[in-house]
Amino acid sequence: MLVRYCVCLLFFYFIIIEFIKSEKGKEKLICNGYMYTFEKFGTEEKSIWKCDQYKKMKCKGRIHSLNNEILKEIQHNHVQDCGNIEAAKAVNLIINMATQNVDLSTRAVISSASTSVS
Numbered sequence: 001m002l003v004r005y006c007v008c009l010l011f012f013y014f015i016i017i018e019f020i021k022s023e024k025g026k027e028k029l030i031c032n033g034y035m036y037t038f039e040k041f042g043t044e045e046k047s048i049w050k051c052d053q054y055k056k057m058k059c060k061g062r063i064h065s066l067n068n069e070i071l072k073e074i075q076h077n078h079v080q081d082c083g084n085i086e087a088a089k090a091v092n093l094i095i096n097m098a099t100q101n102v103d104l105s106t107r108a109v110i111s112s113a114s115t116s117v118s
């Protein structure tokens with residue numbers, strides 16, 4: 001199965017948003033040190049992303065985006081978790097490398113992914 005992989009780096013009013021895929025294949029959005037999971041489509045084709053900590057921290061942080069622009073950001077009740085984001089990016093990198101380098105063993109993919117993260 002070929003997993004389509006896409007990372008977009010966008011500069012918008014000095015905000016960088018980045019899209020990655022989790023190991024479960026879910027779309028994730030990273031913005032300002034927070035990670036979001038796609039929740040649903042809102043009105044006028046807006047995408048609504050909920051904070052990854054919504055369960056753990058009962059966080060109500062949300063982002064409303066349209067065509068990769070942030071329309072609205074709802075505040076979080078916690079600080080950014082850069083460690084979590086780096087871990088998610090590493091997983092994303094492994095998925096990407098695993099799908100593009102089918103001849104490599106899993107061990108080789110993981111070791112080169114962790115090298116590039118550290």
Ligand SMILES: [Zn+2]
Nearest residue numbers: 051059061076
């Ligand atoms: Zn949050």
